[in-house]
Amino acid sequence: MSRKLYTFLSLVLVLAFALAACAKPTTQAPAATSKPAATNTPVKVTITWWHIQVADDQKALWQQLADQYTAAHPNVTVEITVLENEAFKTKLATVMQSGDPPDIFQSWGGGTMNEYVSAGLLKDITADLDKDGWRNTFSPGALGVYSYKGKNYGVPRDMGAVGFWYNKDLFAQAGITNPPTTWTEFLDDVKKLKAAGITPIALGEGDKWPGGFWWEYLAVRIGGKAAFDAAYSHTGAFTDAPFIEAGVKLQELVALEPFQEGFLGATWPDEQVVMATEKAAMDLMGQWAPGAFKDASVDKMGLGDKLGWFPFPAVEGGAGDAADALGGGNGFVIGKNAPPEAVDFLKFLSSVDSQVAQAKIGLSVPVVNGAEVGLSDPMLLLVQKGAAAAKYFQLYYDQAMPPAVGSVVNDSVQGLFAGTLTPEQAAQAIEDSAKKEVK
Amino acid sequence: MQPIPAIPDILKLKRGTGSSHRFQDNLTIALFLLPALILFLIFVIYPIFQSVYYSLFDWKGFGPAVDFVGLDNFINILTDKVFLIALRNGVFIIAFSLVFQLPLSLALAVLVGRDLPGRVFFRTIFFMPYVLSEVMAAIMWLFLYNADPERGLLNALLVLFPGGKAIPWLSDTNIVLPAVFLAITWKYFGFHMLLYLAGLQNIPIEIEEAGRVDGANSFQNFFYITLPLLGSTIRTSVYLSVLGSLQQFILVWIMTKGGPVNASETLATYMYRFGFVRFQLGYGSAVAIYMFLICLTFSLVYRRLTRQPDYLTGL
Numbered sequence: 001m002s003r004k005l006y007t008f009l010s011l012v013l014v015l016a017f018a019l020a021a022c023a024k025p026t027t028q029a030p031a032a033t034s035k036p037a038a039t040n041t042p043v044k045v046t047i048t049w050w051h052i053q054v055a056d057d058q059k060a061l062w063q064q065l066a067d068q069y070t071a072a073h074p075n076v077t078v079e080i081t082v083l084e085n086e087a088f089k090t091k092l093a094t095v096m097q098s099g100d101p102p103d104i105f106q107s108w109g110g111g112t113m114n115e116y117v118s119a120g121l122l123k124d125i126t127a128d129l130d131k132d133g134w135r136n137t138f139s140p141g142a143l144g145v146y147s148y149k150g151k152n153y154g155v156p157r158d159m160g161a162v163g164f165w166y167n168k169d170l171f172a173q174a175g176i177t178n179p180p181t182t183w184t185e186f187l188d189d190v191k192k193l194k195a196a197g198i199t200p201i202a203l204g205e206g207d208k209w210p211g212g213f214w215w216e217y218l219a220v221r222i223g224g225k226a227a228f229d230a231a232y233s234h235t236g237a238f239t240d241a242p243f244i245e246a247g248v249k250l251q252e253l254v255a256l257e258p259f260q261e262g263f264l265g266a267t268w269p270d271e272q273v274v275m276a277t278e279k280a281a282m283d284l285m286g287q288w289a290p291g292a293f294k295d296a297s298v299d300k301m302g303l304g305d306k307l308g309w310f311p312f313p314a315v316e317g318g319a320g321d322a323a324d325a326l327g328g329g330n331g332f333v334i335g336k337n338a339p340p341e342a343v344d345f346l347k348f349l350s351s352v353d354s355q356v357a358q359a360k361i362g363l364s365v366p367v368v369n370g371a372e373v374g375l376s377d378p379m380l381l382l383v384q385k386g387a388a389a390a391k392y393f394q395l396y397y398d399q400a401m402p403p404a405v406g407s408v409v410n411d412s413v414q415g416l417f418a419g420t421l422t423p424e425q426a427a428q429a430i431e432d433s434a435k436k437e438v439k
Numbered sequence: 440m441q442p443i444p445a446i447p448d449i450l451k452l453k454r455g456t457g458s459s460h461r462f463q464d465n466l467t468i469a470l471f472l473l474p475a476l477i478l479f480l481i482f483v484i485y486p487i488f489q490s491v492y493y494s495l496f497d498w499k500g501f502g503p504a505v506d507f508v509g510l511d512n513f514i515n516i517l518t519d520k521v522f523l524i525a526l527r528n529g530v531f532i533i534a535f536s537l538v539f540q541l542p543l544s545l546a547l548a549v550l551v552g553r554d555l556p557g558r559v560f561f562r563t564i565f566f567m568p569y570v571l572s573e574v575m576a577a578i579m580w581l582f583l584y585n586a587d588p589e590r591g592l593l594n595a596l597l598v599l600f601p602g603g604k605a606i607p608w609l610s611d612t613n614i615v616l617p618a619v620f621l622a623i624t625w626k627y628f629g630f631h632m633l634l635y636l637a638g639l640q641n642i643p644i645e646i647e648e649a650g651r652v653d654g655a656n657s658f659q660n661f662f663y664i665t666l667p668l669l670g671s672t673i674r675t676s677v678y679l680s681v682l683g684s685l686q687q688f689i690l691v692w693i694m695t696k697g698g699p700v701n702a703s704e705t706l707a708t709y710m711y712r713f714g715f716v717r718f719q720l721g722y723g724s725a726v727a728i729y730m731f732l733i734c735l736t737f738s739l740v741y742r743r744l745t746r747q748p749d750y751l752t753g754l
Binding site for chain 2: 057089090094096097099115116118119120121195196205206208260261262263264265266270273274279403404407408411414415418420
């Protein structure tokens with residue numbers, strides 16, 4: 001009997017060991033040791049590249065571009081690591097703290113990037129940008145997101161305003177003919193959708209940042225540029241009236257129960273499925289939403305012609321202009337140990353041809369001059385115009401401010417959605433963190 | 440051909456009759472221990488002291504720590520409501536583990552250790568979750584708990600019943616902790632069952648037979664013979680369960696990230712949030728020190744309290 005048990009035990013251990021052995025070994029790229037090629041035979045170079053495009057067609061495009069580049073530069077190998085958004089943030093945090101950043105990786109610029117710069121983890125590419133007029137190919141606003149104290153550490157690949165993606169069919173079913181332009185109209189439409197038995201809004205508040213957009217946009221509309229600038233420079237505070245008012249307005253909306261069942265624990269991927277399967281009528285999201293909906297739908301076609309876009313409605317009596325926008329974009333930054341080839345490859349990635357290809361599949365709202373032609377999607381054009389026309393363009397709070405404050409913003413707004421925090425408490429938490437971290 | 444050493448020589452070597460022999464023995468022991476000791480020092484002891492050092496700084500995790508804040512981190516933690524929630528959730532998980540998980544494991548161990556037909560099959564089945572990687576288990580439970588009845592199995596079953604309504608398992612602040620606890624139980628009961636199985640194997644069958652001859656029914660047999668003789672195993676199992684509950688991280692982080700609004704926060708997720716999401720590694724280190732102290736105190740007190748005679752070794 002006991003022998004049987006031991007046999008069983010050892011079998012289990014062997015099995016456990018075997019399973020553990022099956023786990024993919026963490027393939028750390030050998031540190032690319034590249035010196036300027038003194039001889040004619042170029043040194044073999046490996047570029048590590050982390051991106052977050054998990055959708056099939058987008059992933060394929062990056063791979064194709066990498067293949068194109070390595071075909072022209074046989075001494076270069078590009079090692080791509082594809083990570084889902086949240087997984088990327090987690091994994092990046094650990095490699096950054098160990099001081100070993102990838103050569104090229106996804107970045108949203110702003111406060112988090114500045115943190116990396118201060119720690120000396122990124123490579124200064126100002127000189128590369130100045131060479132051969134590379135700098136002038138970008139729209140300056142978007143490029144500025146990846147600079148800190150006058151130096152550049154990366155380049156953008158897209159930029160856009162957050163706005164409402166909506167299902168035209170479901171709006172029609174609820175008898176809504178025109179998208180709302182004011183907050184009151186918006187709340188009315190939410191009620192109409194509810195009355196028609198349609199879930200008005202998809203939200204993945206488990207990931208927190210999707211809900212952050214709501215509160216931030218309300219603050220942009222109510223307080224305008226002045227309110228944020230005052231709070232950020234400590235001449236005002238995040239406890240000022242506009243930020244409290246944003247919380248009050250948000251909780252008015254939450255009281256209507258407009259979200260899908262279980263939204264508090266849902267993630268952004270869940271949110272995509274809710275929209276793609278037409279279980280909710282609208283979604284407040286950035287320019288990457290249509291591509292994500294496509295990937296989340298069974299036939300990979302997304303909502304097709306049913307998908308529409310409208311900007312965040314104006315809030316009556318708010319100081320903000322209706323054309324002001326909350327948004328941001330995606331880009332790539334260069335790690336401190338990157339070989340010069342990495343910068344060259346990045347240059348290739350941000351060429352007009354590459355940007356046109358990205359725009360064609362809805363991956364990027366282009367930021368390189370002349371690539372707009374690739375943007376055939378009328379809605380992405382709206383998003384691009386929305387960002388370009390904004391007199392006041394507010395970068396997402398969780399990117400504009402240091403990561404600690406950004407995280408507190410997202411956590412506190414989740415409290416507003418759950419009803420565990422009052423607008424005053426949420427604002428106070430954000431102000432406490434900003435007072436400490438924003439210098 | 441070398442002469443085979445005579446047996447008395449080996450004995451001498453083992454016992455160490457002379458002082459030089461004893462020195463040589465100790466040297467051998469020391470040399471054999473050295474590799475393990477060095478690894479232990481580098482990967483366990485040194486990081487603990489490093490954490491203590493960093494916990495005194497306001498440090499973002501990049502570059503050297505320069506912003507000395509003394510005990511501020513430790514004081515701020517104690518006044519943070521979320522830390523207290525994490526502590527409370529830890530106690531909840533411990534209590535539920537002791538009340539539900541361990542008795543369940545013991546009952547199953549008794550079942551599959553004895554006369555159940557097909558017990559080898561069941562033993563393997565019950566142990567499977569423990570072999571599974573924690574990440575896989577967490578993702579599996581995420582699928583099961585999905586709030587949408589068209590995507591989540593549990594809710595799909597619920598809506599089959601007349602009047603059944605889908606429950607947002609991981610989105611309701613009141614349900615999320617028990618829901619996560621269920622996943623934890625499923626993942627680890629097999630391990631405790633195995634401990635009990637091993638313990639049961641050590642109980643000589645003769646004692647129970649003697650009990651039966653004396654007229655004890657199986658109920659009495661279990662409570663008066665099996666359970667007391669399992670004493671040391673139960674103590675080990677409780678010990679591992681409490682420490683495991685205090686450090687619960689992977690399942691919780693993947694399933695809920697400690698949310699919604701901190702409802703399923705554990706000490707470990709709280710520590711991780713500050714260390715790696717907010718980049719406040721000094722504060723995170725201070726949380727780690729608290730966790731370390733809590734676990735250490737528990738270990739010492741528990742060992743003191745459970746220092747009881749082991750019936751089996753006395754036999």
